[in-house]
Amino acid sequence: MQALINLMEQSQVLAAVIGLVILMMLEQAHPFFDFFKGSIKEKGKHLLANMALGLTNALIISVFFVGTWLWASNWAYEHQFGLLNWLQLSGLPAWGHTVGAILLMDLWMYLWHVINHKVPFLWRFHRVHHADAKMDVTTASRFHTGEIILSSALRIGIILLIGLQLWELLLYETLMFAVVQFHHADLALPEKVDQALRAVIVTPAMHKVHHSRWQPETDSNYSSLFSFWDRIGKTFRLHNPLKTLRIGLDEFDSEQDRKVKGLFTMPFRKADDQNSSK
Template identity: 90%
Template sequence: MQALINLMEQSQVLAAVIGLIILMMLEQAHPFFDFFNGSLKEKSKHLLANMALGLTNVLIISVFFVGTWLWASNWAYEHQFGILNWLGMPAWAHTIGAIFLMDFWMYLWHVINHKIPFLWRFHRVHHADDKMDVTTASRFHTGEIIFSSGLRIGVILLIGLYLWELLLYETLMFAVVQFHHADIALPEKADKILRAIIVTPAMHKVHHSRWQPETDSNYSSLFSFWDRIGKTFRLHNPLKTLHIGLDEFDRSEDKKVKGLFTMPFRKGNPKENKE
């Protein structure tokens, strides 16, 4: 089992790197918003700042959480604890159920990050990117990653999740997350067909709008139907008129690595007035 987990971790990293390279090439060839006006220097600065956060988070997860997730998974299996184990599902159904339940949790967690001001302070680092592209998929504050990784221990126990199922879900989910953050657009008909199942660029761009009613919509990560079920689905037409980012964090310091790490501890977001 450990060999399988190691293989899946390596495959997860490889898939993320391949996805990053392919989508960056597509962005360069056919950008939708063309935030960088063809400037490789500006795009490189943006990439380095976002990936500094992403790589920090990967390191923290690997060192502090993967072992704990493995323990939780093994304990749930040994004690036949968790929803999927209580249902006595066959292996194939267990895996499908694990993917759906994890994705439902991700939807709920995303909503919570928008509704609770303290958590929004960390999540807004992701939304403050006014030049959203594939690298934005890795731009999450380390505090948010620590909170979500800690809570995931309980989620693994509650669902009765195997660690390899979690790794499989994260590989699928992150591929879609990279895809829908990329500065690309599909033909409307193709996007409409795909968004019946998964989150697409046209759908997720709305979530990164500066207008709060749009920011507080389209929370899904992998499967798009959670937003329809939760009545949080929204589109914006024409998409070219959408304004991405947060008004409160447009300064040059907000785009640097130091600014990203310190953003949760600085005032400025209207949502904090609810506290």
């Protein structure tokens, strides 16, 4: 099992890197907003700032949380604890356990995302992600370390309650992050293609609305992997024409908010501080 987990962790990193490279190339070839037109330097600075957060978070998760998740997973399995393990005792097949794990983790991610928008303390951290006015594939990695620590700690309880096996969590995260990279990418997809895809997964046209500066749109389209949670939760929303959408947060629009230091300190600064620094 440990060999499988190590292989899946390596595959997860490889998939993320490949996804980043491919989507950056597609953004260059078929951009939707083309935020960095004629400015490779600005695109490079944007990439470095976002990836500084992403790499920091990946390191923290690897050092402090993966081992704890493994313990929680093993404990749940050995004690047959958690919803999926109880259902398996009642005849749920192994494939049902895995499908259930993916669906329940994605439901949790939807609910956790909603909570991050509704609870002011959590929003202070989550707004670092939303403050990116030039959203592209690198924005998928732009989450404040405080949010990642809180999310990772809560995941210990989620693993126990659901009865997740660690390899199932890694499988879900690999699938989920691939879709998260895709729907953050600055891509110009044909409307019919986007429409067909968003019947199942979250797409760029759908997720761009979530990054709108207008709060009713910001508070919509919370899904990470599967799009149907928003339809079930009645939080699904589109914006037409999409080209008129304005991405970012008005109160975090200064040069300071585009630098690595500014991203790390953003949750601890008041919005008024940003306006005075413009």
